[in-house]
Amino acid sequence: MLTKLADMKRIISLIFLLVGFLTFAWAQEETVEETVVEKDKPVRSPFESGYLIDQQTSVIKVPKTLEFVIQHKFGTVENGRSDLWGIYAPGANIRLGLNYVVAKNLQAGWGITKKNMYNDFNLKWTLLEQTRQNTIPVSVTLYGNVAIDSRSKKIFEEQQYWHSSDPDGVHTLHEYRWSQRLSYFSQLIIGRKFGEKLSLQAGASFSHYNLVDHTGDHDKIAAHLGGRFKFSPQSSLLFNFDLPLKIKNISEQREWTNHPKENLALGWEISTSTHAFQIYISAADGIVPQDMVMFNQNDWKNKGLCMGFVITRLWNF
Amino acid sequence: MKTKNFLAVLSAIFMSAVFMSFIGLQDQKKGGPWDVPAAYKSKKAPASTAQSVNLGKMLWAKHCKSCHGNNGLGDGPKAASLKTSPGNFKAAEFQGQPDGAIYYQSFVGRDEMPNFEKKVVDEEERWALVHFIRTLK
Numbered sequence: 001m002l003t004k005l006a007d008m009k010r011i012i013s014l015i016f017l018l019v020g021f022l023t024f025a026w027a028q029e030e031t032v033e034e035t036v037v038e039k040d041k042p043v044r045s046p047f048e049s050g051y052l053i054d055q056q057t058s059v060i061k062v063p064k065t066l067e068f069v070i071q072h073k074f075g076t077v078e079n080g081r082s083d084l085w086g087i088y089a090p091g092a093n094i095r096l097g098l099n100y101v102v103a104k105n106l107q108a109g110w111g112i113t114k115k116n117m118y119n120d121f122n123l124k125w126t127l128l129e130q131t132r133q134n135t136i137p138v139s140v141t142l143y144g145n146v147a148i149d150s151r152s153k154k155i156f157e158e159q160q161y162w163h164s165s166d167p168d169g170v171h172t173l174h175e176y177r178w179s180q181r182l183s184y185f186s187q188l189i190i191g192r193k194f195g196e197k198l199s200l201q202a203g204a205s206f207s208h209y210n211l212v213d214h215t216g217d218h219d220k221i222a223a224h225l226g227g228r229f230k231f232s233p234q235s236s237l238l239f240n241f242d243l244p245l246k247i248k249n250i251s252e253q254r255e256w257t258n259h260p261k262e263n264l265a266l267g268w269e270i271s272t273s274t275h276a277f278q279i280y281i282s283a284a285d286g287i288v289p290q291d292m293v294m295f296n297q298n299d300w301k302n303k304g305l306c307m308g309f310v311i312t313r314l315w316n317f
Numbered sequence: 318m319k320t321k322n323f324l325a326v327l328s329a330i331f332m333s334a335v336f337m338s339f340i341g342l343q344d345q346k347k348g349g350p351w352d353v354p355a356a357y358k359s360k361k362a363p364a365s366t367a368q369s370v371n372l373g374k375m376l377w378a379k380h381c382k383s384c385h386g387n388n389g390l391g392d393g394p395k396a397a398s399l400k401t402s403p404g405n406f407k408a409a410e411f412q413g414q415p416d417g418a419i420y421y422q423s424f425v426g427r428d429e430m431p432n433f434e435k436k437v438v439d440e441e442e443r444w445a446l447v448h449f450i451r452t453l454k
Contacts, residue, residue, distance in 0.1 A: 065435070233376075
């Protein structure tokens with residue numbers, strides 16, 4: 001018994017020593033890194049705002065900044081002048097959001113969207129910032145959210161859903177559970193500023209819906225590409241492209257009958273000290289990213305484009 | 318006859334607009350002297366380069382132009398709605414100040430001149446803006 005106790009003490013001491021050593025080693029590394037970062041500063045404004053039409057950028061403002069964002073998408077242009085190319089179409093979608101920078105390169109946000117009355121709570125963390133002398137050649141950002149479909153409970157109760165545990169062809173009415181309202185989105189974004197004018201970013205995302213109809217998938221992986229070309233001190237051209245991937249291994253469908261379509265967006269941005277205005281045309285009618293990846297059926301090659309805008313306003317505390 | 322009346326009404330509207338804008342400008346008070354702390358007054362600007370002036374110009378367009386105008390004359394689109402005149406940066410009185418005083422006025426601010434310390438956080442960018450303001454004379 002005594003031997004066992006002595007062994008345990010020895011093991012605990014060893015663990016403490018190891019942790020202490022690792023902490024010391026880490027602290028040493030941090031000191032070295034801090035010195036390097038001081039010499040090589042992050043690049044100036046790879047993007048003017050944290051938004052790139054339908055996507056996020058690596059940009060997070062200084063701590064204690066509050067951002068109010070209005071994202072608005074009109075209907076599709078398919079009906080032409082009869083509804084002023086979608087501007088007066090009934091299918092508009094709007095998101096109002098607030099973001100707050102809680103610490104350096106860490107932002108928390110909340111938004112509410114008209115479509116499905118999504119309440120989304122999101123976090124963005126820029127792990128690495130590209131530096132001017134290329135000590136760090138790219139920026140690396142993580143973005144994630146959880147969205148709550150906050151429509152009436154009736155909407156959930158009246159529908160039949162297929163669950164992956166059900167036998168083929170059997171669609172049952174599942175009992176309503178609150179968790180069925182939840183969906184998630186997580187994304188890794190890698191970006192680089194090429195000179196003063198051009199910035200590009202690429203990303204990969206994973207979306208999950210707790211509840212989908214029997215033609216859909218619960219999970220979807222998507223690839224993202226975006227960029228801006230700054231042609232004057234305040235103006236830039238923007239683009240983004242979101243491609244939901246057809247991956248059989250994570251699909252619950254035998255055939256791609258209702259696979260979401262890719263989203264293409266092109267826009268023009270004007271930025272000022274406290275505002276960014278983005279006017280654009282894009283395919284997806286959704287604004288919450290998992291909605292775009294999972295449900296977009298607008299085809300940009302076939303008049304499936306909507307006009308829209310993003311306005312951000314910043315306050316510093 | 319109708320055309321004459323129409324022209325008379327148009328002229329009256331135009332004259333009123335000119336008159337009102339004149340009143341508006343007259344209502345703007347001139348900002349009093351700045352109380353710049355000695356620590357700022359003695360700040361030394363790094364050497365100005367073509368690159369820093371160009372960077373300053375970009376920052377000017379984003380942060381300053383809307384009130385101070387393209388050339389620092391205080392005639393930007395937002396200037397008319399201010400109670401205090403944004404001033405004339407070409408004036409010898411303004412340009413005669415030390416760099417540190419212009420730095421303080423630009424980034425610390427007072428009253429209607431907002432604080433820009435959290436919008437332009439990089440020291441290098443701040444001095445670049447001062448360098449550009451120096452080219453306005």
